[in-house]
Amino acid sequence: MKVVAFNRTLQGTGASRRLRKAGQTPGIIYGGAGTPELIALDGNALWHALKKEAFHGSVLDLEIDGKTQQVLLRDFQMHAFKQLVLHADFQRVDSSKPVHTKVAFHFVNAENSPAVKLNSAVISHVLNELEVSCLPGQLPEFIEVDLANLEAGNSIHTDDLVLPEGVTALTHGQNLTIVTATIPRGAVTAEETPAAE
Incomplete structure (x- = not known):
């Protein structure tokens, strides 16, 4: 499955709140040889993707600025009653490592x-x-x-x-x-x- 994300530079509660109001979900990619990256994803697309079992148990192709890396969904937080994903964590995977x-x-x-x-x-x-x-x-x-x-x-x-x-x-x-x-x-x-x- 493919996921499209965007780089984000601002962090903190206020920045995350503004992102969500704009229909986006803040997230992070960590692990592997690279440094952690702050990302933003389309909130509606992510909410629908999370309903699919394959999204939780598959290696995902995450694309940022035209570059693709393989990741696993590691964690996500949902709003208590709104149709809203508050945050998503992804971990990079190396095809040669278990x-x-x-x-x-x-x-x-x-x-x-x-x-x-x-x-x-x-x-x-x-x-x-x-x-x-x-x-x-x-x-x-x-x-x-x-x-x-x-x-x-x-x-x-x-x-x-x-x-x-x-x-x-x-x-x-x-x-x-x-x-x-x-x-x-x-x-x-x-x-x-x-x-x-």
């Missing part, structure tokens, strides 16, 4: 799992994203979690995932629970239903 970032899970086939079809189990998402390490070019937009074989009373853990090539989960030696299937109290499963007389 990046550490969080990637969202996409859960598929829940309605086809034995837990749901046979036992009317409730699927609970314990984690919605995973911290990973990989080269920028190998960063996946999302990680798919297939629930097709999930049985009632069972869970899926990080060790059960098949990650894309070159992607390593940063779980610090823990086998984290991603999703669980539990039968609600008082529910009758397909096996327990009495036969018709």
Whole structure:
């Protein structure tokens, strides 16, 4: 994804307030070999971009004065009730060095799992994203979690995932629970239903 930004020289609360009134969002780019750069972005375009999952989990091409650099969105602040992005932080990435970032899970086939079809189990998402390490070019937009074989009373853990090539989960030696299937109290499963007389 491509992002267009502009250099800004003024900083401080007053300057940022004036930028926002003009429809722009103040931001910063840091990291890598370069010095931190103060930037301004189109506030409306940024607000719409933040609604897209790919914007949060992809390497972005950020263009300033015709020059493009690769960055990751690291942080942003939203106004409490207005349709307004207050600030955005981007980190430069080097295509030859691994990046550490969080990637969202996409859960598929829940309605086809034995837990749901046979036992009317409730699927609970314990984690919605995973911290990973990989080269920028190998960063996946999302990680798919297939629930097709999930049985009632069972869970899926990080060790059960098949990650894309070159992607390593940063779980610090823990086998984290991603999703669980539990039968609600008082529910009758397909096996327990009495036969018709």
